[in-house]
Every structure is written in structure tokens, then in C-alpha cells.
Amino acid sequence: MNSYFDKLAEYILPCYKADPELNKCVAKTFNHLRPYLIKGIKDISVPSIDPFKLERIVMENGQGPFRVRATFYNVTANGASNYSIQSVKADVDHYTIELGVKLPRIDIRGKYDVNGNVLLFPVRSKGDFWAIFLDVDGAAKIYGKEVTNKEGVKFMKIDKMYVDFKFAKSRFRIKDVINHGNIIGEAMNQFLNNNSDEIIKEMKPAATTAIAKQFKTFLNAAFLQLPLKLWLPDA
Template structure:
């Protein structure tokens, strides 16, 4: 479940030019520049995802980009209502390890249409944090709060985004108008501690049910996770471009 937010961090490095502050900021000198008039623009962007990796691992203070190794999320909310899953959950103080192992296979910017098509994979993710959940899993009650750990095997994410160009004080910036994401994960695992007021027997039984059915449960949860990822990509990443690096500095002519 926590993978929902972790993958959105995958897109943090997809668009490596963010700061929420100053209008008219430029990319750091050590960042690659990909010119939108370059016939090999997409090759440049794809190569840039690897070039910026060491800077993203440490964080980019000039652009207010936090370190991605580990990457932290203060809170994630999940809610689902179906025959398999019917619950509300809140995850807090999430620490994600492994995001720096991302690999982009596609990073296409259709300049005339102002559209991005991106595909990336991550070899393995490890997550930990705190949870608070109430509901049912496969018809059985699940309630409690405590610590959790999770693991994700090889995972893929695909992102489509359409943007528009807006002007602020005569300067052009980008702004998202539509974002959509899809995810495929391998070998998900999860362990919840402290369920049912720390009842060890019920906690163990519930974790066994979750792990025995984790693939089906994740498939059921997929639309919710993809919606969360899409929302986060827009709200936490792309929207800041409207107040950030001008279009001509982000993707020079």
C-alpha cells in the first residue's frame, strides 16, 4: 500500500527541475540542459535522468528537492471499499529506500503537443513507518495502529502528462492540466505490528492472510494507488513548475 507514495517519488527525479519558491530560478550549473528544438531531445532527457542521479541522492537545495535516498513522506491516506478490501488507513513517517535504483526506459517530450510520456523501473524498494487502519480484509476485521514494514520487488511505472504554458509577469512557465499514471509491481510484501491492541495471535493471523493474498489484494487496490500517485505527481511536483523555473530555462530553445 505504501508503494503508492513511493512511486510518486520515482517521478520526482523524472522532472528534476523543481523549486517552490522564486519565480525565474534557473537550473543549477551542474544539471544537464536539454533543448526543446534539438531533434534528439528525448535522448538528451533520457540520458539526463542518469546524470542527475548523484545529485538527487543528496538532494538539490537550490531547487528545494529533498534527498531521495532515503526518501521520506510525512503522511499517506488510503481508502478502499470492495469485497476484498474495505478500509481506511493512514500511513505516517514513511521512509523509502531504493528509489535511487530507478531506471528510465522512456522520457519523451512532445513539444508541439506539450505532452510527456515516461516509463521507469525500480529494482527494489523497502519501506517502513507507522500506520493506523480500520476496516476489513477478505471479510475479516483489521484494526489497529503501530509500525509497518514493506517490500516491493521489480516495479514499473508509466506516466502521461499534458501541460500548458502560462505567463507570470511576462515570463512563460509550465503548468500541468492532466496527469495519469499506471503501476506494475513485483513480489509485494507487508508486515503490520501491533494490530488489535497488540494482540499477538490476531496480529500474526492477519499478517498471514495479507501475505497469502497480497497479489490479489494489491490488484484490488491498484486503482486507488494509481489515483494517489497521479494526485501527488501533480500537486507535489508538476504544479510547482508554475512558480519555479521558466520554460525557456527548463527546456531551452
């Protein structure tokens, strides 16, 4: 192996397709990655996941009582490094991986811009937001495919990705620069917290689609730099 692969060996625990305990191996690999993901992996341009930063994420819900387009930017999430793998189901012949993940707490803050209608009332809000989610259970299903570069080296590319989540408690707070300091701004804060479960239920399809898109891009940036033989030697 050359020096590039020597460095990669630090944070990759390879698994074998023929391993009868493959799911346990994949779980061990993800747990082994945790300290490296906290620091970030410069070799393959993977930034730290704690804090995890998103420049921009757009969610749009065009049905139901919450018809809004929400743009979040300069988003910072803390707490992702405390993840624990709860379950793994891997089918490496077809490059599909299902993961169950638990997170004790996620703190998110950033900027937001919302336009739309909530319960038939027009909404225009813009400013800073904070959100806390406790006891988060997340699920992800990754559909990959094998690709080959010009040198004949094989990689896995994520073709599709789906995510889902639920949590025990949540808390929201906004600082609306349009309505801040008046009764509308305070009413919106109270409304968000008192109706968080219903709001999340309505926005969840849009949220999970947007989050999956972001993570697909993030993961592909790493996987397309890691030859398949490196982490799946008998592929």
C-alpha cells in the same frame, strides 16, 4: 545569466523542441539528475529522493472484497535513487511526457491506520509497517501546461499526472499495536503476505491515485521555480 541560473545549470541538461532525438535527450536529462536528486536540490527546495519521505498518504477503496480506508504517515522509502529510465515519449508542444522507469528494490516503512472490511470481516488495525518490492516497473504520464508569472516569465505547471506500477515480488510485515502479540495480529501478518497480490490488485487504483497526487505536488514545487527557457530554450 545571473548567478541563480549559473547554479541551476549544474543539474539541468536543456533539451530543444526541435531536436529529432528529443526523447533520448529527456532520458539523458533524467539520468543526469540522479546524483542531484540523491543529495536534494536546496536552490529549489527539492528534498532527497533517497530516502524519499511522505508525511501522509491516504488510500480509500470502496468496492470489492477489500473495502478499506488506509492512512500511512511518517513514511520513508529507500531505493528510488537506483531508478533507470526505460522509455521516454515526450510531446513538448503539448507539454506531455510519458516515462517508463525500473527500480530494482524499494523498501518502505512507516506508520499506518486501517479501517474497513476485508472479505466481509471488520478490520481495525494500527501500528508500524514494512514493505519490500522487488523488480518494480513504473510508468508515469505527465500532462503539463504553460503558465506565466507577473514578470512575464514562462513556466510549466503539471495539470494532471497518472502513474502505474507492477513488480515481481513483494513482502509485508506489520506490528499492530491494537492486536500485536495475539493470534489476530499474527493472522493479519500471514494474511497480508499470503494474499499480497490480490490485496494490491484491489487497492491499486486508490494507491496510484494517491501516489500521483503526491508526486504532482512534489514536481510542481520544482517546475514552478524553473523558467521554461532554462530547460527548453526554444519554447
